[in-house]
Amino acid sequence: MTVKLQEVLESEKSILRNFFSLYLHELSNFTTNLDIAEDGVFHFEELDKFWEVDGLSPYFIMLDDKIIGFILLLERPFLKKSNDYGINDLFILNKYKGKGLAVQAVRKLFEDKPGQYFVMQVVENKRAVAFWKKVYNGLNIETQERQDLIDDELFLIQTFKV
Structure with missing residues (x-):
């Protein structure tokens, strides 16, 4: 099973x-900041x-x-600080899940776009936190980790270079 990334076209x-609605539904387990709309869908207004906006780059994960x-990659010129890339979603x-496909997608992204990264997870999302630790260990990536409060939500943020 080979995974590839495909840039999402506006069409x-x-x-x-x-x-994104499915993703937000899943994420709503870990935050009080997300609610379903009256039409029965989780909306991402942005x-x-x-x-x-240049530097907001969505990719489908294809099998x-x-x-x-999908992966939402933040890159320059959207990012203006010390990081080249950020994996936002x-x-x-x-x-x-559990088949190593997401790890393959991340590995492919890192091969295609080496540089300085940051990755964020809601602290309460233990599955996401464990996933990223597995990625870092499996790819021998050393990270710097900190916690930050963003929109009243506690996040873990790792920075690293690939």
Whole structure:
């Protein structure tokens, strides 16, 4: 099973919107900042900006020709500080979790875009925290880690170079 990353085209926005709703539903287990809308969907209001602002780069995670998730990569010129890249969001469908596919996607991203990274997880999202620790250990990446309060939510933030 080979994983690849495919840049999300603006014409595929509705597909990404559907995946983002699933992602936000999952994330709502760990934060009080997310609620379902009256129409029964979790909305990400900033989605349109992905194609309006340079440096907000969404990628589908593909398995063969099937979309199984996405990564939202922050890069320059959106990022102006010491990091070249930030992984803001990573989501993979439940059916594909635990098979090493998300790790393959991250490895592919790091191979394609080496540089200084940061990654953030909500502290309460123990599965995400464990996933990223597994990635760092498996790829022999040394990180600097800190906690920060963002929008009244406690986050773990790791910085590292690949």
